[in-house]
Amino acid sequence: MRGRLMRNVSMARMTTWGTGGRADRAYVPADVEDLADFLAGLGPRDEVLWVGLGSNLLVRDGGVGGVVILTSRTLGQIEEPGGGLVRAGAGVPCAKLARHFAGRGFAGGEFLAGIPGTIGGALAMNAGAHGAETWDLVYRVETVDRDGGRRWRAPGEFEVGYRSVAGADGEWFTGAELRVVSEDPATVRARTRGMIQARAASQPVGQRSCGSVFRNPPGDYAGRLVEACGLKGARVGGAVVSHKHANFIVNERNASSSDIEALIGKVRSRVREETGVDLEPEVRVVGRRTPPHRKDHGPGEGR
Template identity: 55%
Template sequence: MTTLRGQWQFDEPLSRHTSWRVGGPARRLYRPADADDLVEFMRGLDPDEPLLWLGLGSNLLVDDAGFPGTVILTQGTLDILERRGNDRVYAEVGVASAKLARFAARHDLTGIEFLAGIPGTLGGALAMNAGAWGGETWSFVRRVWTLDRQGQVHERDAAEYEPAYREVRGPTGEWFLAAELELTPGDGAASLARIRELLDQRAATQPVGQPSCGSVFRNPPGDHAARLIDSLGLKGLRIGGAEVSSIHANFIINRGGATATDIARLIEQIQQTVERHTGIRLMPEVRRIAGEQA
C-alpha cells in the first residue's frame, strides 16, 4: 500500500477552476504530486467513480449542480518540461500552453508560436487539438504517454490518433500524461516576435480580459460562427449574467454572477436564432460537464 502524496479538496467549487468562473462543486478534487503519484491514485480508484481530468478549465461549461465524482487537477503540477535532442520538446500535461510556446522559442525551436495565446494546459490542448492562426497542436505531436483507469501507462505513437478540427480520436479510456513534440530548429528571436504579434492580434479581436471559454461554437464548414451570430444582431444579447460579447460574437462572457444555466440558455437561444434565419445548426466547441468524462 503506497501513500498518496497529492492534495485533496472536498466539495470544491469548480467555479474556482474554470475560466468562465461558473460551475458547482466537485465531490472530491485531487491534485497529484507528480506522475508517479497519479499512477498510484488511479490504481486505487473505485472503478465506478465518475472521473474528470481538468487543466485550466478554459473550455468547460460545468453545470451548477457540480460534478458528482472525482476531479483530477493537472494544472500547477505534472510540470516537467525539457528539450530532447536537436528538435524535440518533452512536456507533461500540466505545463501551460503559453509556457510551452515560449520555452520552445527560447530554445530556437519554432512552429508552436500559436499556442502562446491559448489559455490552458498541454493536456487540454491535446484533448481539444487546440489551434489558432493556422496552427494545430497535433501537427507537432510525435508521441504521447497516457494513463488508463487501472493505472497502466501506455507510450503511443501519434499515428495511433486521428486529429481533426478541435478534436482527436484515439484509444479510449485513457488520459494524456505527457507528449513529445517535434519542432523546427530556427530563429528564436523571430519566434518570440511572432508570439508578441499574435498576442496583439488576439487582444485586438477577442475579449481576452473578460471571463469566457473562447469560441463557444465550432465554425461551420466554409463560414464563421462569429460572422453568422453578428449578422443577426445578437451581440450584447444577455441572459442573467451571461452576454454575447460585443467585441467577438462567438464569445460569451460572464458579466459577473452568471450561472452555468444562464450560459447554457444563451447558447441554446443563439443556436435557435441562427438556425431559424440561416438553416445552419451551430455545434458547441465548449464541453459541457454533467457526468463522467473519458
C-alpha cells in the same frame, strides 16, 4: 497517495468562465506515478473528470460527482530530450511552453502563446490558432488509463480533426513529445508577439470567457453567423454575447452556468432558425444541473 485530495471543491475557481458548482472530490497528483496509483485505486463506478485550466469547460451549477483530476498545478515539467523534441507534462500551460519555445528559438508552436489552457487540454481538444494545431507538433503522447497503465502512443493511433481527437478510449494524456524546428530566437519571439497582439485586437481578452463557444461550420465562421443574426449583446442573466467577438460569451455580471448554457441554447436556435446552420458547441459541458441533496458535507476544503 502522495498528492492532495480535496472534498467539496468549487469548480468556479477552476474554470475561466468562473462559474459552476462543486466537485465532490478533486485530486492534485504529486507526479505521474502517484496519479497512476490513484487512478488504479478508484472504484469501478467512480466517475473521473480531467481538468486542466478549465478554459474550455462549462461545469453546471450542480457540480460534478466522482473525482476531478486537476493537472494544472502538477505535471508541469518541460524537458529537452534531444533530437529536435521538447517533452512537456500535461499540466504545462500552453503560454509557458510558447515562452520556452521563443526563448530557445524553437519554431512551430508560436500559436500556443494565446491559448489559455494546458498542454493536456490542448491535446484533448486539438487546440489551434493562426492555421496551426496542437497535433501538427506531436511526435508522441504519453497516456494513463483507469488501471494506472501508462503508454507512449503515436499520432497515427488517434483520429485527429478540427478541435477533435478520438482514439485510445479510456486513456488520458499525461504529457507529450513535440517536434520543433530551430530558428533565430528573435524571429520566433516577434512572431509570437504578433499573434498575441492580433488576438488582443479581435477578442475580449481580460473578460471571463471560454474562447470560441461554437465550432466553425464547414466553409464559414460561427462568429460571422451569430453576428449576422444580430445576437451581439444578447443576454441571459449575467452572460452576454461579446460585442467584440460574437463567438465569445462573457461572464459580465456574476453569471451562473445555467445563464451561460441558456444563452448558448438561445444563440444556437436563433442561428438555426435564421440560417439553417446548426452550430455545434466547442465548449465541453459537464456536471449536474442541480446539486445532490446531502448531509455529509461540511465546508470541506473547497477553494
